[in-house]
Amino acid sequence: MLRFKTFSILSSAMMVLLLIMVVSLLWGQYPIDFHTFMGYLEFKLLGGSGNDTYTLLDNIILQIRLPRVLLAILIGSSLAVSGAAFQAMFVNPLVSPGILGVLAGASFGAALGMLISEQWYVVQLLAFIFGFVAVGVAVLIGGMVSNSRSTIMLVLGGVISGSLFTALLSVIKYMADPYSTLPAIVYWLMGSLTMADLHGVLIVSIPMILSILGMVALSKYFDLLSLGDEEAKALGVNVPLIRFLAIVLATLASSLSVVMAGMIGWVGLIIPHIIRMAVGPSHRLLIPLSAIVGAIFLLLADTVSRLALSVEIPIGILTSLIGIPVFIIVLKNARAAWN
Amino acid sequence: MELNPIITVNDLHFSYPKQSVLEGVDFTLNHGEIVSLLGPNGCGKSTLIRLILKLIHPNQGEIWLDNKTINRYSHREIAKHIAYIPQYNNVPFNYSVLEMVMMGRVAKHGFFAAPSAKDKEVAHESLHRIGIDDLAQRPFGQLSGGQKQMVLLARALTQQVNTFIMDEPVSGLDYGNQIRLLKLISQLSTQGYTFLKTTHYPDHALMVSSRVVVMNGGKIIANGKPEEVITSSMIRDVYGIDADLISHNRHTWCIPTFNKGIV
Numbered sequence: 001m002l003r004f005k006t007f008s009i010l011s012s013a014m015m016v017l018l019l020i021m022v023v024s025l026l027w028g029q030y031p032i033d034f035h036t037f038m039g040y041l042e043f044k045l046l047g048g049s050g051n052d053t054y055t056l057l058d059n060i061i062l063q064i065r066l067p068r069v070l071l072a073i074l075i076g077s078s079l080a081v082s083g084a085a086f087q088a089m090f091v092n093p094l095v096s097p098g099i100l101g102v103l104a105g106a107s108f109g110a111a112l113g114m115l116i117s118e119q120w121y122v123v124q125l126l127a128f129i130f131g132f133v134a135v136g137v138a139v140l141i142g143g144m145v146s147n148s149r150s151t152i153m154l155v156l157g158g159v160i161s162g163s164l165f166t167a168l169l170s171v172i173k174y175m176a177d178p179y180s181t182l183p184a185i186v187y188w189l190m191g192s193l194t195m196a197d198l199h200g201v202l203i204v205s206i207p208m209i210l211s212i213l214g215m216v217a218l219s220k221y222f223d224l225l226s227l228g229d230e231e232a233k234a235l236g237v238n239v240p241l242i243r244f245l246a247i248v249l250a251t252l253a254s255s256l257s258v259v260m261a262g263m264i265g266w267v268g269l270i271i272p273h274i275i276r277m278a279v280g281p282s283h284r285l286l287i288p289l290s291a292i293v294g295a296i297f298l299l300l301a302d303t304v305s306r307l308a309l310s311v312e313i314p315i316g317i318l319t320s321l322i323g324i325p326v327f328i329i330v331l332k333n334a335r336a337a338w339n
Numbered sequence: 340m341e342l343n344p345i346i347t348v349n350d351l352h353f354s355y356p357k358q359s360v361l362e363g364v365d366f367t368l369n370h371g372e373i374v375s376l377l378g379p380n381g382c383g384k385s386t387l388i389r390l391i392l393k394l395i396h397p398n399q400g401e402i403w404l405d406n407k408t409i410n411r412y413s414h415r416e417i418a419k420h421i422a423y424i425p426q427y428n429n430v431p432f433n434y435s436v437l438e439m440v441m442m443g444r445v446a447k448h449g450f451f452a453a454p455s456a457k458d459k460e461v462a463h464e465s466l467h468r469i470g471i472d473d474l475a476q477r478p479f480g481q482l483s484g485g486q487k488q489m490v491l492l493a494r495a496l497t498q499q500v501n502t503f504i505m506d507e508p509v510s511g512l513d514y515g516n517q518i519r520l521l522k523l524i525s526q527l528s529t530q531g532y533t534f535l536k537t538t539h540y541p542d543h544a545l546m547v548s549s550r551v552v553v554m555n556g557g558k559i560i561a562n563g564k565p566e567e568v569i570t571s572s573m574i575r576d577v578y579g580i581d582a583d584l585i586s587h588n589r590h591t592w593c594i595p596t597f598n599k600g601i602v
Binding site: 092220223227230237284 | 416430434
């Protein structure tokens, strides 16, 4: 019964995601009708005689729209799942990759990488390392002031950690070449999916998907860890191992999202909350559903902004504009459960 | 009755950086017993329990569980021998009672295995044994203190072990629920379960214990049958108040004495 419910919720969410994906591939400055799309799909999958339209579609779909769609899905998933994982790990419904300073740390790391190296993997590695350092700083500060499991202290620790790395990021910006590197850094940090290219997306998708799957695999332990360390240990959970794995995976997934598209805030905070309100807090459903709904949210936001507005608004700005009011509503509704 | 030790503690010492908590504790828990750990706040009761569960590590001394030192057990293996029932506290995420109870099964699974239909069956059966089937779909956070404690006891049953360790099981419960919980412990004990529980109430120790261990200042100062250990002089030494021990209906009750109004 429980399994059937889980399965049907996840598969319906997946259908919605697929539908939005198709819509997003078809609509845009150059609309493609469904019939042409199916023909193109048949041509791509089964071969056959192509024509000039298909060459044009290759350009529009494969080169422009598909990378962007895939990136939105990957990043939405990564951020939402990481947020849910961080909330369980720290037994704290108010944390997220953004609030813990991971996004700021990863931004600093990635900017540092852009400054000192041309190599893509250096940028990714530094983003991950400083994302991880940023969580460490947040936890240290949160724990230094109070030993107990304090929700607010960890949030404040994250605020301090985030500010620290934002300041360090400003140093990098100050040192960057104002005509080339600086504008690149600034525009990238605003959070944008426009720079996606298929090759880059496919490369980064491997560690991202592995991190998400890893967190889904660990999800049954997240329920136990949210009871507190001692209770989880007494029930037989290897708490240090699970916590370490989960923090590494969540940091990796959210840091890579920063490398690919800059700082996209709020997704990691609001999506798990909305899902918890809808289907309950059990992480065996919450984590995989966060992955799908996070993807739906970001893809939808990107598609709508692409269609509705003549100018491109960086997606990071858009998610903040949507996320803040949603979070205020969530806060109001969920306050009772936290006390 | 032949004594069959489950847990044996030898010369256990534990201290925090600035404070010594346990100073040489020897203790045994035998099969079929209900042992009440009695003592004032800060005497080291909870510390002893946490050491036995390997939640903290001793500075000196040894803990044996079924003839193996506890250092050779993982938490998972300990959970296959002992079920721990903590004082209920608030969980930030509002799990249903059934979800909460099923968490007791985690030590039985493979690392990545999902809970099975059997786990669910065991959970329902445990709820039934405690008599709280009707709570299964309720959110844990919205239960009363007594109900929460019953749910944690049901969760312990799903671990399918014979030894239960309870930390202040009745704290925060109203009078009726306190007595109901003690009855439940005594019922389960007749079904072959062994209990080690800490308590603040000499009365409760007299009511439901086969043995009472009194701790004070990090040491065990008395250990034996409830009626023999809980005496007026022990109460005065440990708690600093006067109390009379009165026998009624083949049962001993501990009643504090009030000489000049409220003590």
